Amino acid sequence: MYDYLIVGAGLFGSVCARELTKKGKKVLVIERRSHIGGNVYTEDYDGIQVHKYGAHIFHTNDKDVWDYVNSFVEFNRFTNSPLAYYKGKLFNLPFNMNTxxxxxxxxSPKEALSKINQQRKEMDGKEAENLEEQAISLVGRDIYEAFIKGYTEKQWGRKATDLPSFIIKRLPVRMTYDNNYFSDKFQGIPIGGYTKLIEKILEDIEVRLxxxxxxDKALFSELAKKIIYTGPIDEFFEYQYGKLDYRSLRFMHERIEEENYQGNAVINYTEANVSYTRIIEHKHFDVVDTSHTIITKEYPSEWTLGDEPYYPVNDDKNMALFKKYKALSKKEPKVLFGGRLAEYKYYDMHQVIASAxxxxxxxxxI
Ligand code: UDP
Known part of the structure; x- marks a missing residue:
């Protein structure tokens, strides 16, 4: 009999497994995919670590979390400075003096600020009630039209006026010439990829892929005193109230016999008429010397049964449905729910670890 059965070998499940093992608990991790790591999983393609489920850049202000991940593997000093491609031109992100x-x-900052203030006048005295209004009140109409509207509506498959404003609160605005996308104190990528990090976290822990x-919930539940479930909460309850919406992604990976394709890890394509949202060139997440490169085009799509769920759609309708599932989950005495899919949360990796x-x-x- 195990003390804990952990369902899912992603970041959340793996950290729980490690921490419970440290406390002397007997733990079994089961995973329905044929690999560990969930969506942070990376795979080696002739020396290039490919982020198979989308780019992951670790960043945090939490020293405990940073020290924790660094205790398993070494991190490089990667700084995310994506570019935006719009109507044949490249612009720096996040929105800063360069942009x-x-x-x-x-x-000068004074000139830029006066331009932004003039641009966001249309929102004067109004409370932003959706993503479009939030964006305009933050940076004004020009930037919204060029870099936000097209990208966001592709990414979420919904009108920016129908999306919650918190999504855009993630986008920083800087009055300095600083292209670092994140403002956190710590940032980097595990040298050798995220799979190595997860392997280390799960070292000597029993994992079945x-x-x-x-x-067979009933059968597996008998294996342990307690269960930590990290999969989709609606699926656990057999979609009895209906399905939660997710955005899914399709990744088109391409190997190119060229040393350097785009000169940057991430380029966002912000126009509505380009169907992918970004092109990732994986080798630039680290310093690798190869004569080939691997790029990935990221195509957002609506999630349907059988697809990988990526982004929870935290609008009012879905949050109301999630609340019903959450209430059900409280009635499961043996099962604890956690992680991006079970909590239906748009989590960053450091938040996942803190939550675990x-x-x-x-x-x-208890
Ligand atoms: N976003 C945008 N233009 C961009 C990049 C991001 O409008 O060039 C918006 C978009 O709504 C997106 C959100 O900001 O969903 C968060 O984007 P980010 O790249 O930070 O998140 P990720 O998709 O990497 O989780």
């Missing part, structure tokens, strides 16, 4: 200069020719808990720490500290009180 303002490229777009308007403004040179290709095992689908939901195929929190869950483990809580179960200890």
């Amino acid at each position: 303002f200069y490229q777009l308007w020719g403004t040179k 290709d095992v689908d808990f939901l195929k 720490f929190h869950l483990v500290s809580k179960v200890e009180e």
Whole structure:
């Protein structure tokens, strides 16, 4: 009999497994995919670590979380500085003095600010009620039209006026010539890829791959005193109230016999008429010396049964449905729910780790 059965070998499940093992618990991890790591999984293609389920860049302000991941593997000093491709031109992101200069020719912060203030006047005195209004009140109409509207509507498959404003709160606006996408104190990518990180976290822990808990919940539940379930919460309850919406992604990976394709890890394509949202060139996430390169075009799509769920759609309709599932989950005495899919949350990796720490500290009180 195990103390804990952990369903899902992604970041959340793996950290829970490690922390519970540290506390002397007997743990079994089961995973329905044929590999560990969930969506942070990376695969080696002749020396290039390919982020198979989309680019992951680790960033955090939490020193404990940073020290934690660094205790398993070494991180490089990658700094995310994506570019935006719009109507044949390249612009720096996040929105900063470089972007303002490229777009308007403004040179000083004073000039740029006066331009932005003039641009966002239409929102004066109004409370932003959706993503479009939030974006305009933050940076004004020019930037919204060039870099946000097309990208966002492709990404989410919904009108920017129908999306919650919190999505855009992630986008920083800087009055300095600083192209670092994140403002966090710590940032980097595990040298050798994320799979190595997860392998280290799960070292000496029993993991069984290709095992689908939901195929026989009753049988698997007998294996342990407690269960930590990290899969989609609606699927656990057999979609009894209906399906939660997710955005899914399709990745078109391409090997090119060229040393350097685009000169940057991430280029966003912000126009509505280009159907992918970004092109990732994986080798630039680290310093690797290869004569070939691997790029990935990222195509957003609506999630349907059988697809990988990526982004939860945290609009009012889905949050109301999620609440119903959450209430059901409270009635499962043996099962704890956690992670991006079970909590239906747009989590970054550092938040996932902090949340796993929190869950483990809580179960200890029980
Ligand atoms: N976004 C945008 N233009 C961009 C990049 C991002 O409008 O060039 C918006 C878009 O709505 C997106 C959100 O900002 O969903 C968050 O994007 P980010 O790249 O930070 O998140 P990720 O998709 O990497 O989780």
